[in-house]
Amino acid sequence: MKKRILAAAALTAIGALTLAGCSDPGSGSGGETAAPEDWPAQDTDLSGVSLTIWAAQNSNTVPESVVAGFEELTGASVEVVTIPDPYEQSIQTKVATGDKPDLAFWQPTASQLTALNASTNLQSLDGAPWLDSYSPDLRDITGILDGTRYATLITTPAVEGVYYNKQVFADNGITELPGDWDEFLADARDLKDAGVTPFFDFGGGTPWATQWWVQVQLADAAQDGLWDRVNANEETFTDPTIQGAIDEYQALIDEGLFNDNLKTATFEDQGPALLNGDAAMVIQVNSYFGLLQSLADTAELDEKIGFFPISPSGNVGTFIPDQSNALVAFKTGDATREAAARQLLSYWLGDGYPDFVEAQSTVSLQDGVPSSADVPQALLDVSASLGGSVGSMQALAVANPDLYLNLGDMIQGTKTPVEVAEATQAQFAELAKAIGTPGF
Template sequence: MKHTLKAVAIGAAAALCLTACSDPGSGSSQSSEPQSWPSATANLDGVELTMWAAQSSASIPKQVAADFSKATGAKIKIVTIPDPYEQGVQTKVATGDVPDLAMWQPTTSMLTSLGAKEHLQVLDNAPWESNTDKNVLAAGGSLDGHRYAAFVSAPSVMGVWYNKEIFAKNGVQVPKNFDEMLATAKKLKAAGQTPFYEMGGEWWASQWAVQVQLADAANSGLWDRVNKNEDKFTGAEIQGAINTYDTMIKDGLFNSDIKTATFNDQAQALLDGKAAMAIQVTSLLGNMAAHADTATLDKKIGFFPISKSSTLATSIPDQTNAVVAFKSKDTKKEAAARQFITYWLSDGYESFVKAQNTVSIINGVDTPDSVPKALIDSNDTLKDSVGSMQSLAIANPDLAKNLGDMIAGTKTAAQVGSETQSQFAQLAKAIGAKGF
């Protein structure tokens, strides 16, 4: 899961080019709803489907695809699209090259950028929908009242992964808001402990420390206002969060090698106790799980949600969490794609969650006992979470890349806000948003 969220911030210029190639808001002459939902194991001898996935998600559907083939006779060819995955897929789709299925980030901005209304099958009234955790469904997958993406696993959650042994050793408690967390960090630093670990050498994660601060404001309509150009990335909330992150870095609350540190470094530092906390998404636990067994993770690693004034979590579904089905002129293949999703989320789901060692999102399918407690705890915060920038904003500017430049010393905090706002406005204008 190393690159799970690396490409959520696609360059504004590239996104604008793709928008120009294919209007993501346009409709389609095809039916807006599928004609039928085939049974999960109906015979599909002779049918071959192509599925696109990223390097970080190519192995996810592998076992369920094999099981589906045995049950139905269909063949599913999984094709890995090189990173940056999202940009590669958008470019192909804009030129008319589409698969039958694809792993995809089911957020508003990424469904829009893919041209969901034009290119994707509508998945309304699917047989698996009533059995899917409602908190998961609420986290994304829909656009303008229609469902275009099916969740296969719980969405990622932004929050703080922490070393429980360090907290216990230094007598600190889990904080209840961002200011308390900063006070905890300063106490740890005074005791000679590195409070936070940031992977500035791989800038994609730099945005989480900013976004968690915006959860309360997002819950009060921040992104609605940004979408209408009534608030900006240079406004008090977002620029204030950027400034706070900048101050945290300047105050030495992060690792000394912040400019070069990697995702793997971050996972190892938290496991080894070289740092007390990391503001990250769920993929960090997946990385740590590659280096430690469940018993070790349960002993050492905990999770808590955080926001500016509370413990409100921020959800951010990524492309490892969901699958989409594309429209084509082949109705048999379209039906087979829908059937595969149905199989995945019914007959094939128990084997899937065991193979992935992940939390179940389907009622009646138990979460395996081997799943780390911290993952279960992070998933539990979904019920009270708010969507991320990617989930609630109409466009996805290069906030992470700009923050990475700030870490590297090539942009100021003020420039981060200003340039991100400029990119957002360009993207919003390109998709025809009012007010831009």
């Protein structure tokens, strides 16, 4: 999630993928749905069949338990290949030249599935045998483009929300969690008056978390069709809704509600700051919790760290699946390998899933499989918020402009809030036009 494709690189890759999609002789027809008989039994013999999974540096160990179990069960050989960062850009470039794996980790959002030219390059996963095993709230939350399922979740999507230090809250008399944005800010101001830093964010390095501050403010509007209107060029980043959220972020910075070293702080600084109580709250996503887990065990995290979603009018979370949450299966032109790839997915979300959940110490996607006992309560609360959450810009917009970079410039004082919105809208329009979105 940290690595976002810069606009120029994304345009190049999208253009190349479009050309490749027109000329790839092994692509097959788009949007085909695998019939039930096309989903091999999980234990079908695959002796002599070799499969390749592409993974990022932060997801290349995720398949280990599944690969070991699948190879033993079927006789297949599965190789996990690490693709260097920037992961998404590297994969798009490879696929544009005809280089495809059998499976790959991929962000299951409309914009990222479009970037892969899904109807041409990816197998349809409609009718997959594991779909009914998903918890109802998660079954159709993402992975679908133009009515066809191209990606399947293997872990719960990330949620943008507030991680807080329980002890700091208790020491300052905050006994109830904020119920909406106004209460959230009221608590922050009380903390500031008490000499506590309310919020910790970072503007140094690659300030990818800055965008969460804008996006959680857009949750209500997203529920009301904001991103549909942006996708249709009926509303823009410079119109009052999104511009207002950017303005609010700048106003909170000007009010002194953030850490003094906001301009130079990094992601790595954000974990100790919250864990040690140097700041009371952080707006972040699930990957941030991985940083906390590297600093403390589950017992300490349960004691110190809590989570709640936030939105203008309530506690609506904003979900943002990343590449480590989902897999896609490619059309390679080799029918045996394509079927084997579907079989591996069936095993991953089938007989291999309980071991996978335990090996990853993760929250289960399936009601019939318990979450790992090693999952901290905060992550269980994140997962519980998904049912009432709404999609982020990345999940619902047709393109993913570099909002976070522009907000980073705002923190450094090189862009005004108005210039942030203008630059982001210009990038969005260019990307939307490049993929043929009507209205651009």
